[in-house]
Amino acid sequence: MKEIRGKIYGVSGPTVIASGMSNAVMNTVCLVGRQGLLGEIIRIREDRAILQVYEDTGGLTVGEEVVSYGRPLSVTLGPGLLTNIVDGIQRPLLKIKEASGGFIGKGVKAEALEMDRVWEFRPVKKPGDHVEPGAIIGEVPETERITHRVMAPPGVSGVIKDIISGNATGRAPVCVLEDGTEIGLYQQWPVRLQRPFKAKLPPEVPFKTGQRVFDTLLPVAEGGTAIVPGGFGTGKTVVEQTIAKYATCDIVIYVGCGERGNEMSEILTDFPTLKDPATGLPLSLRTVIVVNTSNMPVAAREASIFTGITIAEYYRDMGYSVALLADSISRWAEALREISSRLEEMPGEEGFPPYLATQLGGFYERSGKVKCLGPDERTGSITVISAVSPPGGDFSEPVTQASLRFAGALWALDPDLAYRRHFPAVNWLVSFSLYQTELLDWYSREISPDMLRLRARLFELLQKQSELREIIQIIGVEALQEADRLTLEVANIASEAFLKQSIFNEADAFNTFEKQFWMLKVLFAYMDNASAALKRGVYIETILDSPLRTRVLRMQNTPNDGFGKNAEGLINEIESEFSTVEEK
Amino acid sequence: MDLITREYRTITSITGPLIFAEKVKGGGLGEMCVVRMAGGEIRRGQILQLLGDRAIVQVLQGTSGIDAEAASVLPTGETARAGVSMDMFGRVFNGFGDPIDGLPPIIPEKHLEIAGLPMNPASREKPDFFVQTGISAIDGLNTLVRGQKLPIFSGAGLPAKELALQIVRQSKVSEAADFCVILGAMGITAREAFFFRKALQETGSSERTVAFVNQASDPTIERLFTPRIALAAAEYLAFEKGYHVMVVLTDMTAYCEALREIGSAREEIPGRRSYPGYMYTDLASIYERAGRLKGQKGSITMMPILTMPDDDITHPIPDLTGYITEGQIVLSRALHRKGVYPPIDVLPCLSRLMNLGIGKGKTRDGHRTLADALYSAYARGIDVRRLVTIVGEEGLTELDRKYLSFSEEFEKRFIGQGDEDRSIDATLDLGLELLKIVPERELTLRARKG
C-alpha cells in the first residue's frame, strides 16, 4: 500500500476532515499535522477522509498535512505486555512519564513495547519441525507468574529452518522457516479484527470471583460475559477491582475506559505488592492495564476497549484463562456518540448512533472459551465483565439495554443498598445468570451435591424475605406470625452475613467455594434448628436472644482456611443448644 | 505571518455568543482571536471549529453590539493562557484573569495554558492524607483526603456556601502553613460575591486566597473559562510552588448552563435534558485536575458546589458530576427545615477515597468499622421512621424503637453540630457513644475503640 498525502480541511473536536485522500482505506491510520498526531479513518466521502484523532487536536490548522500509510490501527503483541500500563492506543504511560513528567504532553511519542529488551527464549521446536498457525515454537519467562508462549502467527506455517535459543530481542527473528518466513517475539494485530481460533466451546466451568453473591447466586462461566450496571457510587469499580484482585484466572486485562485517574493510581500502587490468593505472587505479574481516563482524548477512549480485548485474545491464544474487566462500557459508548455527533450523523436513541448495538456486539462477542489455533488442543478463554454507567441510574437507557442482549449474567447494582453500605450492592431480585443451568453439574461434582439444594433454599429464602418486607410495610413486624418473623430474621442474616461482603476485611474479602458452601450449611442449620425449637414452643425472643445468632451473623469474619472445621463445630453447637433450650 | 492579511472582515452570521466567519486562514483549533468592532472596541474570541476557510468563533464578552458588516476577526496565534505568579495571593480576578479588585495587573512569572494537560495516570500519587474538616458527617463518615475531588450537592437556598467556607476555615487549621485556597465562582450573584469576599477576609484567609469571580451579570462564556483559569493557577501553586491547594468551584450548575447555551447556539444534537452529549467529558476535563503527583509536594483538592435543579439528584448535572468525582456530600432540605446544620443527608453521601485516609496512624483503628456500623444503624432507623408513619409506634418491636431513637440522636448530635469545629477524636467518640443505643449483638463487626 502506498502513501497517501492529503491536507486538513476541517477540525471539530476530536475529528479531522482531510481532503485529497482519494484511495484512502477505511480504518487505516494517518499521521495528522505538524506534530504527527495519530488518527484513524472512520468515514470516506469522495476524496475526503474523516478521521478520529487519538491525541488532543488543539492548535491544528487547515492546510496541515495528513499522511496515510495504509496500515490499520494495531497493537504490538509480545513479551513485556504484563505489568505494563498503556493508554487507549497502547502508548506506554510509564515511558511517557519519564519523557514528560506529571502531565501527558502534546504529541509525545513512545514505542508500545521495548524492542531492545532482552528476553530468554527457550525453543520447544527444532529445525525440521513443521509448524502451523498458532503452534507454540518457544517460551519466554515473561514474569515469575506467566510463561509467554511464542506462537506462529495466524496465516504462518511451514518447516523450521532455523530457531534460536537464549537471548532474544524484538530486533531479530527467533525462528526462520524454509520458505524464508520469519517469526519474531512480537507481532502486530489490528485491534478491530478478532483473532482466529479453531472453535468456540460451551461454558461449563464457573469463573471464580471469590465473591459469594456472584459465585453462589449469580455465576458467570469461564468465557462468559457479565455486565454490572449501576448509578454512580453503587460499587461497579470496586466489583471490577475486587475481581481483578481475587479471581482465579491466569491473566487480567483491566481497561479503565473514561474513568478516574486516582482509581488507576490505586491499582498501580497496590498490585505490585498485593498477592494473588492462588499463587501468592504479586498481582501485577498477571495484569495488563489499559487506561484512558475521562480527561484523556476521547477517540483513544473509544479505541481502548479494542486494544484491551486484542491483548486478551493474544493471551487466550496461548491457552490462558483471561479476565477482561472494562470500566465503563458506557464511557466507550459516549465516546462513540461524541464522535458521531461531530460527523453530524442522524442520531438514534438518546443521541447514540444507530450502530451502537452492532459495535457493542462486536466487542462482547470476542469473549468466549475456545479451542486455540495450533496442533495441541489447548483451550483458552476470555471472560468479559463490564461496568455500565446508566444516566440517572435508569437501566432502560440504550447502553444498558444493548449490553443486556450480549450478557449472560446481569449483576444489577442498587443505590438503596449502596446507601446503607450493603456491598456489593447487588439487587438479587433483578439480577440473573443464564449460566446457572450449565454450571450446576460442576457445582454438584466439584463442591457437593448438597450445594444445589442449599442454593435453591437461599433463593427461596430471599424471595420470601421480599414478600415479608412488603407485608411489614402494611401491618408492622409485631403483627407477623412467629414463624414468619423467624424466617425474616434468618433472611436478614443471609443478606448481612452472606450476600454482603466487605473488601476491607481480610477474611471476608475473598472466599473459596468451600467456605461459601459451609456458610450456607451453617445458615440453614440455624434456620432448621431454630424453627424446630419454635415449633416445640420456645419463645421467639429466647431464640433470637441466643448468642448463636450473633455468631452466625459474624461467621464471614472467619478465614477460608479451616472454615469447614469451624462450621461443623458451630453446627453442632446450634443443634445441641436448640434441642435443649427450655420451652415456654 | 503579516497581521493585515490575517484580519478578516468576513463575518457571515452571529448566533448567541458565536460568530461564523469566512476566509479565515491560519487559525488553529482553540486559538484566541481578537474581535475588532466598528468603534475600535476590542473583544476576545476563541476558535471552536474549522471547516475549509470558515471558522466558528466564540466571543468571550458576548456578541451584543457586534456589527457583522464592520467587525473583523484576527487570530492571534496564541492558545488561551493566563499569567500566574505568587502575587496572585489576596487578589480578585474575573474569569479571564483580569483583576477586578481595583489593583493593577500582576506581573506574571509564567503564562500557562488554561485548558491544562491531562495528568498521566501513571504519574499520580495515591491520595491518602487525611484532611480534618472538623465536620463529623465528613470526617467520621465520608473522610476527605488531599488530592480528592469531593463536591457538595446542594439545593436552592440550602447552606452550601456556608458549609464550604466552614470547611475551608477549619481545614486551614489542620493543614497549616502550605495551605491555600482558590475560589472559582461562576454566575454568582453580587450578594454571594460579597459574602465570599467578606467571609474569606474574616477568617484571615484572604492573603492565602486567590479568587476568580464571574458574576451572574457577566458574560456567559466567561463561565467556561473561570474554572479552568482557577485550576491553571492551582496547578502552578501546587506543582510548582508546593502548596496544598483547596479549590472551591461554585456554582457548577451555572457552568453547565453556559455549556448548554453554547451547544444550542452551535445547533448541536442535545443529550439528556438538552445538555450537550459531551458534558461528561467536558466536566471531567475540570474535575480530573484534582490530584497529587509522584515526587511532588503539593496537591489539588477540589470542592465543587452545585445546585441540584428541583433537588433532583438524577438531573444530568449532579449525575455526571457524581460519575466523575470521588464521592459527594449531599445536603437535605428536610434536615434544613428541621434546623439541623450542616444539613448533610449522609445516606447518599460518599467518599470513595476515605479508606485510604483513615485507620491506625491516620485517624484511629476501627474507624471503618465504626463508620459502617453508624451507616447501617442510621439506614435502619430511617426505615423504621417510614414504617411508623404507616403502622404507628405500636407496630414496632423493642429493637425497632431503639433504632428509631438512634437515628433521632444521630441527626441531632452527630450531624447537627452547628458551628463547632470538631476534632476527629471527638467525632469518633461521639459515634461510639451513640452506637450504644443499639444492642452490641446486632453488629456484624464489633465497633471498638483503638
Ligand SMILES: Nc1ncnc2c1ncn2[C@@H]1O[C@H](COP(=O)(O)OP(=O)(O)OP(=O)(O)O)[C@@H](O)[C@H]1O
Ligand atoms: N464490596 C465493598 N465493600 C466495601 N465498600 C464498598 C464495596 N463496594 C463499594 N464500596 C464503597 O462504595 C464506593 C463506591 O464504589 P465504586 O467507586 O466502585 O462506585 P462506582 O459504581 O464505580 O461509581 P462510578 O460509576 O461513579 O464510578 C467505594 O468507594 C467504597 O467506599
Ligand SMILES: [Mg+2]
Ligand atoms: Mg467507578
